[in-house]
Amino acid sequence: MKLLRDNARTVVLTGAGVSAESGVPTFRGGSDSLWAKFSPEELASIDGFMANPTLVWEWYSWRRKLIGEAQPNPGHEVLAKLEKHLSKFTLVTQNVDNLHQRAGSEQVIELHGNIHKNKCLRCGRPAPESAFATDQIPKCSCGGMIRPDVVWFGELLPEAALNAAIVAAGSAELFMSIGTSALVFPAADLPVIAKRRGAYLVEINLEETRISPHADEVFHAPSGEVLSALWDQIRVDDKSRPNTVVD
Numbered sequence: 001m002k003l004l005r006d007n008a009r010t011v012v013l014t015g016a017g018v019s020a021e022s023g024v025p026t027f028r029g030g031s032d033s034l035w036a037k038f039s040p041e042e043l044a045s046i047d048g049f050m051a052n053p054t055l056v057w058e059w060y061s062w063r064r065k066l067i068g069e070a071q072p073n074p075g076h077e078v079l080a081k082l083e084k085h086l087s088k089f090t091l092v093t094q095n096v097d098n099l100h101q102r103a104g105s106e107q108v109i110e111l112h113g114n115i116h117k118n119k120c121l122r123c124g125r126p127a128p129e130s131a132f133a134t135d136q137i138p139k140c141s142c143g144g145m146i147r148p149d150v151v152w153f154g155e156l157l158p159e160a161a162l163n164a165a166i167v168a169a170g171s172a173e174l175f176m177s178i179g180t181s182a183l184v185f186p187a188a189d190l191p192v193i194a195k196r197r198g199a200y201l202v203e204i205n206l207e208e209t210r211i212s213p214h215a216d217e218v219f220h221a222p223s224g225e226v227l228s229a230l231w232d233q234i235r236v237d238d239k240s241r242p243n244t245v246v247d
Contacts, residue, residue: 003200004234008173009088012079013165013190014223017179017205019095021224022070025063045153049121053137053145060148064115072103074224075178078231080104085234090168094180094187096150109161109168111187113150120144157186165190172199178223182209191215 004010016024042048042055049056080103083089091108093100096115100108118127122144138146151157165187169175175194182188191211195201203215204223212218219226 003174004082004086004230007086007088008200009171010082010086010174010176011090011092011168011172011190011194011199012082012176012178013169013180013187014079014091014093014095014100014178015180015184015187016095017181018073018075018093018223019070019097019099020179021075021222022073022097022099024070024095024097024099025066041153044150046121046155049145049147049152056147057137060115067097067099067115070097070099072099075222075227076100076103076105078224078227081231083107090165090172092165092168092187092190094184109165111151111157111161111165113148113158115148115150117149118146119149121147162186166193169194169199170197172197174202175199176202176204177209177211177215178204178227180205180209181207182211 038055038059042052043059044056076099079091079100083091083105091100091105093108093110094112096110096112098114098116116129118129119125120127120140120142123140123142125140125142126149127138127140127146140146169190170193172194175191177191180187182191188210191201191203192214195211195214200217201211201215202217202219203209203212204219204221204226205212206220206222208218208220
């Protein structure tokens, strides 16, 4: 991809498809999951948490355990390398699993929060990760219950993260939408914003989405496979240039 080789201002949006390649379970873990009988609103909403905080707490404990056993995949690793290789690179993710950071990405805009972080339901202050090491609902010093620091159904995205993502998309020369269905808003607007501002739009996803007809290039293949091939080509091209060092 010539724009990557030319150090274009690059923005990447990742979704659940990237994490799925690491074995991260879908929202409730499949139809045979222990949690399949519950609705999303029961497990990931403020009303669900208030109605049955123990149920929600146990579900997030289960999710954190499964996510903790997953490992970053080649797609995560290539994106971490691109961050270091390109002078202007922004990674925006809808995922909450922290796998981008574990792969080495240092600057990640997390639109939906991080499952390994938590905060007070009442005052909003961050709470230590040790709060999860209990079967009881932990409490903040203010008396409020501690909840996972993720975006639940019916909640707004973090304003600072969303604004940063919109600004980045609007200034992108190359925008890559990877492993996302392009159905979850407002994140799904980011490729559209980039395209309208003149960015070259690339989609990497197993299936066609609403933005596929508008993309300049579409790859219906695993993200790890496509990104690894792109990185290999960048390395070949850079090695042919004098005085260039490539990892």
